[in-house]
Amino acid sequence: MDSFSVVVEADLSRVLPRFDIVGLPDAAVKESRERVRASIKNRGLEFPLSRITVNIAPADIKKEGPLYDLPVLMAILKAEGQINAEFENCAFIGELSLDGEIRRCAGVLPMLLKAKEDGIENVFIPYDNKTEGSVVDGINVYPAENIIDIIKHLSGEKVIEPCYTESELLEAEEETLDFSDVKGQEDAKRALEIAAAGGHNCIMIDPPGTGKSMLAKRLPSILPKMTFEEQLETTKLYSIAGELPDNVQLIRKRPFRSPHHTISAQGLAGGGQTPRPGEISLSHNGVIFMDEFPEFDRREKEALRQPLEDGKITIARSTGTVSYPSNIMLVAAMNPCPCGYFGHPTKECVCTEAAKKDTVTR
Numbered sequence: 001m002d003s004f005s006v007v008v009e010a011d012l013s014r015v016l017p018r019f020d021i022v023g024l025p026d027a028a029v030k031e032s033r034e035r036v037r038a039s040i041k042n043r044g045l046e047f048p049l050s051r052i053t054v055n056i057a058p059a060d061i062k063k064e065g066p067l068y069d070l071p072v073l074m075a076i077l078k079a080e081g082q083i084n085a086e087f088e089n090c091a092f093i094g095e096l097s098l099d100g101e102i103r104r105c106a107g108v109l110p111m112l113l114k115a116k117e118d119g120i121e122n123v124f125i126p127y128d129n130k131t132e133g134s135v136v137d138g139i140n141v142y143p144a145e146n147i148i149d150i151i152k153h154l155s156g157e158k159v160i161e162p163c164y165t166e167s168e169l170l171e172a173e174e175e176t177l178d179f180s181d182v183k184g185q186e187d188a189k190r191a192l193e194i195a196a197a198g199g200h201n202c203i204m205i206d207p208p209g210t211g212k213s214m215l216a217k218r219l220p221s222i223l224p225k226m227t228f229e230e231q232l233e234t235t236k237l238y239s240i241a242g243e244l245p246d247n248v249q250l251i252r253k254r255p256f257r258s259p260h261h262t263i264s265a266q267g268l269a270g271g272g273q274t275p276r277p278g279e280i281s282l283s284h285n286g287v288i289f290m291d292e293f294p295e296f297d298r299r300e301k302e303a304l305r306q307p308l309e310d311g312k313i314t315i316a317r318s319t320g321t322v323s324y325p326s327n328i329m330l331v332a333a334m335n336p337c338p339c340g341y342f343g344h345p346t347k348e349c350v351c352t353e354a355a356k357k358d359t360v361t362r
Helices: 032-042 066-080 108-117 127-133 147-155 186-198 212-222 228-241 265-269 298-302 305-310 353-361
Strands: 007-013 018-022 051-057 090-092 122-126 140-144 202-205 287-290 312-317 320-325 329-334
Touching: 007 066, 018 032, 032 066, 051 066, 066 090, 066 147, 108 122, 108 127, 108 228, 122 127, 127 140, 140 147, 186 202, 186 212, 186 329, 202 212, 212 287, 212 329, 228 320, 265 298, 305 312
Parallel strands: 018 051, 090 122, 122 140, 202 329, 287 329
Antiparallel strands: 007 051, 312 320
16 A cells, blocks of 8 residues: 655666666566567667666565566666656656557556655656546656657657546446335345444345345445545555556445455455455445355454454565555345245245254354
8 A cells, every 4th residue: 555665776887798687676577677678679779788787776675566667678778878868856667568568557556646755746657557647636647658658758859748637537337226226125224224324234134035135235325425535545455456447547436345255365355475455455445245144264254353343454474564454344144044044934944953053153
């Protein structure tokens, strides 16, 4: 959720050609050598026949991902003298293709907010992140399609127009499920209205086909509208996870996530070698619906404890520890027994007493 500034430095020595990247890079950062080399050659620029040493500072923090391709390329061209413009007050974010195109990156929004905080005035980002980048005002965000566009902009030959926030924010086109569509079910609707008013978690127990999932999917429509701060925080999470839809500036509707009961604990809580938000964090400021609740493994249920109590979830890995906000409303649904008809007024339950008790215990 919180970014840090990275400075990329390049040194060229007139000895045997070699290309080294230092500063605790991971495999994806080391592979940028080949992408940068191919991008420079395939765009008609001259790749220096020198010993190239690129330092990505601070050196005590591990650098991960391909988003360092563009700043590495710019540092080399600047050191070689192929770019004469000054860009000390500029930042560059982007992955490169072999022909010099700048590809979309995850997590651009929190990086732009950090750049603004650090007083950086000009930031170059991939063109495909244009909508996301237009959220941040107060700095110039330049969406570029390829490296030549950036070079021409810096030289004043062809200016890239910065992206700005539009008066009407775009949002994903999706079907709106409204709570008012539900006919009947007065007791269940009243219970969910109380839960929505107080932000309470709830569980619905009833036979199959009675409308538990239908009611849960419409619950976000009666929750309060998100504040701008909530929208920004939720959008940052989706940006980090790489799940921000195209042409969406901010997540304006409260999230509704419905993970399947076969999901792993890591998928629910988040994690991985490079920790990423899971379903719990992606439900931040919204609803997480867990249908067939007894079928979820105990580890997944235990993963809900911390976010429900603290409003955040902490993921510890050997590479570091991260915390993601997880202010969620949990809605669970289950059948009263394996067959689903225990207590049904017309249909007889065929489950054994032991099976009924096991359902309640789970």
